[in-house]
Amino acid sequence: MLMKYWRSMVQKILKKYLSSLQVNNMISVLIIKELKDLIRDPRIWIPFIISAIIMPAIGFAMSIPMKSSQEELAKPINIGIINIDEGDIAEGLVKYIEDNSILLKVNPYIVDKNIFKNISMNEESYKHIIKYFEENGINVELILIIPKDFSEKFRLRDKPSIVTINIVKDISVFSGVKGMRINSIIVNYVREKYLEGTNISLNIILDPYKSYAVSYLKGKEKIIYGDPSTLISSLGFASLFLPLILMIISVSAMQMSATSMAVENEEKTLETLLTFPIPRTHILFAKLIGSFIVAAIGSLFNIAGFIIY
Template sequence: LVVIPQGFSQNLTSGLKGELEVYSLINSLSFSEGAKSSVANAPINAYENLLVYRTIKEAFPDRAPETVLDPISLRNVIVFRGTIIEAPPEALMGLFMSQSFGFPMVIMLMLISAMQVAATSISIEKEEKTLETLLTLPIGRLSILTGKLAGSVVVAVAGAVAALIGINYYTTSIFSSVPTEELDLSALGLTLSPISYILLGVMMFVTIVSALALAICVATFSENVRSAQSLVGPLNILIVIPSLILMFADVEILPFPIQAIMYIIPYTHSIIAAKAAFVGDYFTMLRSIAYLSIFTAVILYIAAKIFTTERIVTARVSFRRFRKKTFSPK
């Protein structure tokens, strides 16, 4: 309900502000009620603009009202990595924001799901005693380890593809209002080249293998599925912390001690390499792949050592004694 008080028109013609009273009837706290209450704003704003344009024409008959209201015209030019292109910076920032959220989220979901799959596989076989039977067969233990890694990789890649589709839909929906169509992405070098695709695939493969091997090494000390999940859970910190930090900041702007910690964590390099692929920074990608390869080789060596000894069968970390000691009455 819009109420026009007495003297409204006289105030406007005298150069004073006119006051309107808008009554909104709200029966509940919901978006639909809020939308109803804002219906009157559109015609009021249109009438206000009409008054402003008429006043400007009367005061400046030889000037366009648009020029008086907006006397400055901006011409935005982006300089990105030595390339100059005419476009608003908001378009590029929106694109970077979508990638900053998308890449870390996909890698985080992929690695966590892969580690859970590998840990569950080992723990179930140890709990059901099928791993002992498998080790007695005339098959090399390294072949068994390779088979487990291969099976887990297939499941993890399928989960990663599903996560990638979901994240892509999410980021597209959130940033659909950003005018990225005004950007020539190829001119800025923001398109994935064939080399970037290859290096990105190598990086993802090495990252998945290292996460699977790490989960298998830890899960060998479990008694059952529940204890395996408890043992692998703390490893997620190595994935979640870099992902969350790199969503909002680059490593280079962090304090040096935090930079050192971030660079030590191997999965930081996975996210850095994914972002570098988008801008064609091959040196950063190769450096990250090299670090991940060294870490993966060390983890695979440890996993192979565990599988070639009886520790794969006898190793146990019991949580029952810990619970009894913790919750036993004094």
């Protein structure tokens, strides 16, 4: 009796195992058939190739003006300097720019003080100054005007003011960067003058201490060296990017499944497939798996194009 029971149990297990193998074999055949149909259809793989090509093309098109702009930034700036102040601090600033012109990457042109001695700081005066440079054929990209009270305000420990006129010849992303470079030169000079006689280096003020940041991932018990803000932003980017990839693959798989069903319905192959003794769920499952595989491959093309971009 016991032997008969064990024999029946073994037969049931073998029957179930063989039937599962048959089902798996049936689904694998359907998946391979679906993959072949999707790969053969140009409406499926052409969009992936286009998206993989168009991203590097856009990146290349954008890199041309950016490269030329960066080359322009590396060149020395032609600046005109108008010093209306008679004080030694203003004179020191002009001399500082002249003496360090190669290091600061500037070509200074010093205008005679007497030309704009009594000029006021308003729109008409700025236009008059620009016109002076144009009429005399002086090519400048920026004009630096040091007002009369520059040295006095410095001695009173009040914030001195300087006017910079940017000559914008073309609109680009880097149009205002040259003006920022001149402003940083002036800021460094003023800071150095304030620190004179204190035996304190400007570098110490700008960067007063060295930081060695260490981050501890509590869940994984791991030590990571580096800026925590950079680490968190990179991890946050990964956590945002991975679900986005999965969403793109899922949407692409659903779209391809719908396209495949429509094509088979149009070519009357779906009706033929449904006449076979195959469960409808197996057909649907095979279509989804095949579409998911093709969508994953297509997403790899998109990611490769994005990385090249």
